[in-house]
Amino acid sequence: MQERYDPAAVERAAQEHWERTSAFRAAEDPGRPKYYCLSMFPYPSGKLHMGHVRNYTIGDVLARHHRMRGFNVLQPMGWDAFGLPAENAAMAHGVPPAKWTWDNIAYMKRQLKSLGFAIDWSRELATCSPEYYRWNQWLFLRMLEKGIAYKKTGAVNWDPVDKTVLANEQVIDGRGWRTGAPVEKREIPMYYLAITRYAEELLAELDHLPGWPERVRTMQANWIGKSHGVRFAFPFELDGRQEKLWVFTTRADTIMGVTFCAVAAEHPLATRAARDDPRLAAFIEECKHGSVMEADLATMEKKGMPTGILVRHPLTGERIEVWVGNYVLMGYGEGAVMAVPAHDERDFHFAKKYGLPIRQVIDLPGKSFSLDAWQEWYADKQSGRCVHSGRYDGLGIEEAMEAIAADLEAKGLGGRQVTWRLRDWGISRQRYWGCPIPLIHCETCGTVPVPDAELPVVLPEDCVPDGSGNPLARRRDFVECRCPKCKAPARRETDTMDTFVDSSWYYSRYACADNAGRMVDERVNYWLPVDQYIGGIEHAILHLLYSRFWTKVMRDLGLVGFGEPFSRLLTQGMVLNEVFFRKPASGRIAYYNPAEVEIRRDEKGNRIQAVLKADGAPVDSGGVTTMSKSKNNGVDPQALIERCGADTARFFMMFASPPEQTLEWSDAGVEGAYRFLKRVWAFAWTMRETVASAPGSVPLPLPDAATATRRTIHFNLKQANYDFGKFQFNTVASAAMKMLNALEAAPRSGAAEAAVVREGLSILLRLLSPITPHLCHALWSELALGGELLDAPWPEPAAEALARERIELVLQINGKMRGSVQVAASASREDIERAALAAEAACRILAGRTPKKVVVVPGRLVNIVP
RNA sequence: GCCGGGAUGGCGGAAUUGGUAGACGCAGCGGACUCAAAAUCCGCCGGUGGCGACACCAUGAGGGUUCGACUCCCUCUCCCGGCACCA
Numbered sequence: 013m014q015e016r017y018d019p020a021a022v023e024r025a026a027q028e029h030w031e032r033t034s035a036f037r038a039a040e041d042p043g044r045p046k047y048y049c050l051s052m053f054p055y056p057s058g059k060l061h062m063g064h065v066r067n068y069t070i071g072d073v074l075a076r077h078h079r080m081r082g083f084n085v086l087q088p089m090g091w092d093a094f095g096l097p098a099e100n101a102a103m104a105h106g107v108p109p110a111k112w113t114w115d116n117i118a119y120m121k122r123q124l125k126s127l128g129f130a131i132d133w134s135r136e137l138a139t140c141s142p143e144y145y146r147w148n149q150w151l152f153l154r155m156l157e158k159g160i161a162y163k164k165t166g167a168v169n170w171d172p173v174d175k176t177v178l179a180n181e182q183v184i185d186g187r188g189w190r191t192g193a194p195v196e197k198r199e200i201p202m203y204y205l206a207i208t209r210y211a212e213e214l215l216a217e218l219d220h221l222p223g224w225p226e227r228v229r230t231m232q233a234n235w236i237g238k239s240h241g242v243r244f245a246f247p248f249e250l251d252g253r254q255e256k257l258w259v260f261t262t263r264a265d266t267i268m269g270v271t272f273c274a275v276a277a278e279h280p281l282a283t284r285a286a287r288d289d290p291r292l293a294a295f296i297e298e299c300k301h302g303s304v305m306e307a308d309l310a311t312m313e314k315k316g317m318p319t320g321i322l323v324r325h326p327l328t329g330e331r332i333e334v335w336v337g338n339y340v341l342m343g344y345g346e347g348a349v350m351a352v353p354a355h356d357e358r359d360f361h362f363a364k365k366y367g368l369p370i371r372q373v374i375d376l377p378g379k380s381f382s383l384d385a386w387q388e389w390y391a392d393k394q395s396g397r398c399v400h401s402g403r404y405d406g407l408g409i410e411e412a413m414e415a416i417a418a419d420l421e422a423k424g425l426g427g428r429q430v431t432w433r434l435r436d437w438g439i440s441r442q443r444y445w446g447c448p449i450p451l452i453h454c455e456t457c458g459t460v461p462v463p464d465a466e467l468p469v470v471l472p473e474d475c476v477p478d479g480s481g482n483p484l485a486r487r488r489d490f491v492e493c494r495c496p497k498c499k500a501p502a503r504r505e506t507d508t509m510d511t512f513v514d515s516s517w518y519y520s521r522y523a524c525a526d527n528a529g530r531m532v533d534e535r536v537n538y539w540l541p542v543d544q545y546i547g548g549i550e551h552a553i554l555h556l557l558y559s560r561f562w563t564k565v566m567r568d569l570g571l572v573g574f575g576e577p578f579s580r581l582l583t584q585g586m587v588l589n590e591v592f593f594r595k596p597a598s599g600r601i602a603y604y605n606p607a608e609v610e611i612r613r614d615e616k617g618n619r620i621q622a623v624l625k626a627d628g629a630p631v632d633s634g635g636v637t638t639m640s641k642s643k644n645n646g647v648d649p650q651a652l653i654e655r656c657g658a659d660t661a662r663f664f665m666m667f668a669s670p671p672e673q674t675l676e677w678s679d680a681g682v683e684g685a686y687r688f689l690k691r692v693w694a695f696a697w698t699m700r701e702t703v704a705s706a707p708g709s710v711p712l713p714l715p716d717a718a719t720a721t722r723r724t725i726h727f728n729l730k731q732a733n734y735d736f737g738k739f740q741f742n743t744v745a746s747a748a749m750k751m752l753n754a755l756e757a758a759p760r761s762g763a764a765e766a767a768v769v770r771e772g773l774s775i776l777l778r779l780l781s782p783i784t785p786h787l788c789h790a791l792w793s794e795l796a797l798g799g800e801l802l803d804a805p806w807p808e809p810a811a812e813a814l815a816r817e818r819i820e821l822v823l824q825i826n827g828k829m830r831g832s833v834q835v836a837a838s839a840s841r842e843d844i845e846r847a848a849l850a851a852e853a854a855c856r857i858l859a860g861r862t863p864k865k866v867v868v869v870p871g872r873l874v875n876i877v878p
Numbered sequence: 879g880c881c882g883g884g885a886u887g888g889c890g891g892a893a894u895u896g897g898u899a900g901a902c903g904c905a906g907c908g909g910a911c912u913c914a915a916a917a918u919c920c921g922c923c924g925g926u927g928g929c930g931a932c933a934c935c936a937u938g939a940g941g942g943u944u945c946g947a948c949u950c951c952c953u954c955u956c957c958c959g960g961c962a963c964c965a
Contacts, residue, residue, distance in 0.1 A: 055965050096964065168963075179963040231882050231960075306961050310879040358879090434962095441963065510963070550959060552882075557962095585883090586959070635957080667903070668890060674883090674958060681890060684903050687918095694918090734894070743892070746902040753902090822898045827946040829898050867945055873897055877945045 013700060013794045017693035019657025019786070026786040027128055035802055036130045038086040040538045047083035048539045049075040050519055052547030052555075053090045056116035057097055060123045061639055062587040062665075062677060063548065065649045069662045069783075070584060070671050071546045072129045073741055076782035079130070080806040086539055088522040089124065089131045091117050093140035094446045095511045096179055099477045109445040110473035113140055123650065127658045128786055130802075135525045139514035144521065145447040146468030147531040148513050153450060153461050154569055160206045163459070166438045167304045167343065170198040176481045177442040183303040190479055197300050199278065202440035203449060203507075207561045211236055211432045213575075214560055223580030225672070228552045235553050237433025242417050243346070244426025246273060246323035246332060250284065257281065257323050257334065258346045260431055263393075264420075265412035266352040268401040269373035270325060271363065274316060274337035275348040282336045285319035292317055292336065299338045314339045314362050326425040327416070328402075337362070345431065360386050374409075375399040437558065439510040444475050444483050446508025454495035454502040463496050469504070482506055515555055516562035519545075519577060532566075537573045545578040549585060549672075556581070582739055585674035589645040591634035592622060603644035604631055606677075636676055647677055656686040659784035663689065666741040666783050688749055689787055692780070695756060696791045699769055703795050706766035712812065718768045721758040725751055725772045726813035732779055733808070745783060751776045773797070775807045822873035823848055825857050833874065841868050848874040 014021075030036065040046075051071035054064055075087040091113075098109035105112075117138060124131070137144050155161035169178040171188035177200075182189045207214075215236045218229045242264035245256035257273060275281050277299035286293040295317040302308060316337040323332050339358065340349055353363035353370040363370050364383075372381045374396040376389050398404045398412050407415060420426040440449065448469040450462035462469055472490055475483040484490055484506040495502040520532050523539040547555075556578070563577040592604045610625050624631050639646040652661050664685035669675045696703075714722060732747035755772045759765045774797045781788035781801055792801040816837055821844065823831045831853040835844055845866050848854055858878055867875040 052965095057965085092965070177963075180961095181964045227882055234881050235961085237881095304963085307879075310961085312879095437962080443963085511965075512962095515965085548959090548965090549883080550965080553960060554962065555965085588958075637958085670891085672883095673891090676890075678890065678904080680904050682904090684890095684905095688903080690918095731894075740892095742890090743902080746892075749902055824897080824946070827897090827944090832898080865945060867897090869897055872894095873946090875897080875945055 013697060015694075015697050017690045017787075019659060019689075022790045023126070023128060023658055023786040026789040027125070029789070030128075030130075030802075036087065036132050037134060038084070038088075038132045040535060041084045042538075044082065044084040046539060046543070047075070047078040047085045048541075048543045049078065049085060049087045050522075050542045050545050051087075051089075052545070052551065053092050053515070053518060054120065055092045055095055055097070056113055056120055058116050058119070060120055060649055062647055062649055062675075063584075063639065065127065065661060066587055066665050066671070066675065067546060067548065067584055068124065068127065068129055069665050070582065070739075070741070071544075072127075072662075072785075073666065073782040074544055074546070074739075075130050076785060076802070077736060077806070079802060080778065080781070080804060082805075085130070086522070087129070087131050088135040088525075089129075089133065090135075090137040090518055090522070091139065092511065092515050092518075093117065093138040094145075094508075094514055096181075096443070096445070098445045099443065102476050103479050106476060108474050108476050110140070113138075113445075123653075126653060127662065130785070135522045137518065137521055137525050139447075139511075139518065140445075140471075142468040142470050143528065144518075145471075145514065147517075147521070148447045148509060149450040149462070149467050149469060150464065150531060151517075151566070151569075152509070152513075153464065155205060155565060156461060158569075160209065160565060161203055161439075162206065163201055163203055165199045166202040166204070166440075167197045167199055168442070169303050170196045172196055174480050176479065180303065180305050183305070186302050186308070194301055195303050197302065197304055200442075202438045204436040204438050205561070207437045207558070208432055208434055210561050210564050211238070211434050213564060214434075214557065217560070217576055221576065221579075221581075224578075225581060225583055228549075228556070228581060228583055231552050232557055235434065235557065239431055239433070241429060241431060242267075242413065242420065242426055243429040243431075244326055244420045246326060246350075247425065248321065248323035250321065256425075257348055258426075259348050259350045260345045260429065261350055263352065263355065264416045265396075265398060265404075265407075265409045266355045266373055267327065267350070267416055268398070268404065269352040269354050269371045270332060270350045271353060271369040271371055272333050272335055272351045273323060273348060274335045274340050274351055274362075275319075276340040276342040277336055277338065278342040279336070279340075279347045281321060281334060281348070282319060285321055285334075285336075289320065292319060296336060299336070309339060309341070312338070314358060314365070316362060316366060326420055326423060335366075343435065354381070355390050357386050357391060360390070371400065373398060373401050437510075437512075437561070439513055440507040441510055442482050442506075443508055444471075444477050446511060447471070447514065448484075449505045449507050449509055451505040452493055452495060452502050453505065454498060454500060456500060457495050457497045457502075459505075460496050460502070466496070471508070482508075484508075512555060512558045513562075516558045517566065519559075520563075520566070520572060532571055536571075540572065541574050541576055542578045544580045544582065546582045546584060546671075549583040552583060582671060584671045585669075586638045587675045587677060588636045589639050589647060589677040590636050591643045591645045592624075592631045593634050594631055603642075605644050605646070607647070639677070647679070652679075652682060656682065657689075657786070659689055659787045660686045663745060663784050667745040668742065670740050670742050672739070688752070689784060691756075692752060692776070692787065693791070695752060696773065696795060699760070699773065700795060702760055702766045703770045703773060703797075706770040707763060708767075708770075710767045710771050711764050714764050714768065715759075715762070717759045718765050721754055721772065722768050722813045723816070724754040725768075725775055726809040728754075729775055729779065729807055730809040730814065741783065744779065748776060748780045748783075751779070770797075777801070778804055778807050819871065821848075821871075823851055823853060824873055824875040825854060826877055827875060830854070830857065841870075844868050844874055848876060 049071055051067050075085050079085045093113050098113050101112045102109050152161055169183050171178050171191055171193055173191035173193040178188055183195050187194055215238055218233055239262050241260055241262035243260045245258045247256050277296045282296055286296050316335045319334045321334045323334055325332050351359040353359040354372045355374055370383055376396050379389050398407045404412050417428045448471050450469045452460045454460055477483050491504050493502055493504050519542055520536050523536040524533045527533050559577050564575050566572045567575045590606055592609045593601055595601045608625055609622050611622050622631050622633055664682050728747040728750050732744045735743045760769050777788045777792050789801050818834055819837050820832050820834055823833050833847045833851050835847050854876055861878055863876045863878050865877040
């Protein structure tokens, strides 16, 4: 054994040992409970970032912990390898996305290996390999057969200069990121997956996922957005025909307050009206500017223009004017809305802006309605009553909705309906670096699926995108093909799939990644569902919802025997860092990495200013945000690993904050982690002979000092085991530190004392081993504490070590801490009360008065209320 | 704008879920060792007042419930995540 802690040597040796013994190779074993521990696979962006280190360390801690608790653990890893950054890299450096991606994978795999994660690498997969994505294509064709996949138009961001579709992140302030041209909305044909068919189940099953964080379930439920309302029509006559304008509302009780209707710019009624009205046509054109992002639509100025078309109110027959509104979405609901300015905030402001009538139809006792300003209660859905509503006057919200829905139904103009906020999943991307959609367009046969036998449709790997559309469309060897039906020359579809398709089922493929003949085989039902899924909170909705949907489709196709893919979910917070920048009067804003910036403080440690180390001049702070390339606020874990080792990086990541919380980076704390590991090593070195000669079990009874040491060890172990259950690894790390503090201070001369130290070290190393496996592996074997640490039994606190005869209770007087009282552990309520009233502080403060009340909390405190 | 979450010393965070606020660590200060420095070790470390015992203030801000509130309720401020083509 070496005296000095040398992380590089320790880690190399441990990793070689695990490699040699195939320690993390997982196999099905019906005799043991299985534990499938999965961290979200990374996008191979180039190198690991701190978020990855955090994510995979959390997963590894859980995997190793469960292994020691006797579970058959599977922890696989792969690559979410398709996506936009590869195309951006291609544009910047002229490298084909395939080469860039595979190079990144090779580098990041080395980095992951150096962190010593207990991963079964034999199951590795990359979504950009044809062996993987052929099953995307295969399942897409099954969905097409079942009508779950279908074609319709959808809106995209269009850059009119580059003549290309832009991703939302490529639209900056409504302009294309490369051209600066104002972005337009375009309707293009796309393929959709009917996730809305599963809306009811996706919502209902959320209640049966107790292992999911409440906040994620709430977010998903709100996203799915089930609402009960009424779909009804405003009849009208146009061009000599009887027509109906359909709308949906959740506030049918306010229907008597409708003063106008609004339709989307793409609505047929708008198109018809614009035919005779050039100003309206121009307005509709204007509505097409801007991005398709909901956040933009929600915050933009609400604008509108009348169409001149009048429709009839379905209940009163009153004439209602139809407007075109830029805030009405064609793809959502009917593309038309009724407007009740008195009871909808958006309609209220719109009506005020354009001088449209506002008619109050709901009243709340004690409130007075005024046209001057919007008040929150106008939209109240609880306790209002109908007014100015004819025969509905006096009805409550629910009664009014019931009556109105019935009347609409009687007239054949509508009725109750359930709607969903959730929209079908558009999977077409006009991009190169993705999974090809396996379809062929034939002039005579139409759109024809590629036959299963011809799968996969392989993506050529040598294209280099240049920002002007999809290079696949220019590849004649890809596009030109024959129609599978009539054998005539035909064109291959060049759109690729959304990368969320790739990540919607990779976790199932890990169970049987070696099966070239089937998407999944029977092993999937051994390993899945995933027992513990770990990933960033930013995936709380989309990725997790799509995966749940995809799983249900696979279940309905008989491919898997489960409907929910992830039994338990841990959503880690993001890793943030401060952003520093300078904005010159002219020219581009410059970002400086926090490593280049020095924080100046006063003698109390309060921050005065931030300066650039290079020139000593101040820089501005842009707050803290997620680490990103564009803001240059990332911290490279590689440097940390090289300087202090993987165990220090892992320990610090776990110690810095609980997993679910956002983590603000600070490199100051790293030193403390490194120092602690060095102390563990040094202590083990000092104790190597003591441990070797110590008895294998602790002789009882122990001398007092040794009893106290042992109690500290077991008490902290109990606390740590409780914290493990809460995924609170920062306090597990604290408990380990407290154990070491106790052991260093412990007596070690006699045989009993040596046995306590030996037991303490054995507990400490096992407790710490999921977090710092290399260090613990080395010390466990050096001290010969028994077999392979990986499979050592997880320690449990001993009842006799925790027991104590006397305990200390907090003494409060009127809720304020005023000292403590010592009582026997078995003391009764009366004993405690007597002891408390006899305490010096109690006598002094009470000064002879009789207390009103004495509150005793067993094992904790006693509160005297004077 | 809408949905979800967060705020505790100079800093990261703890508080057994309504019961000692600040565990553990970082930074800082003082000391030991050293020719010196680094490393290491020991001590102090929320604020105000007091020689001191101690008292008062303090968990983003304001109110409330309770013997007792970081924890529960109401109002507000700021920050973070998501908003369907970033992953």
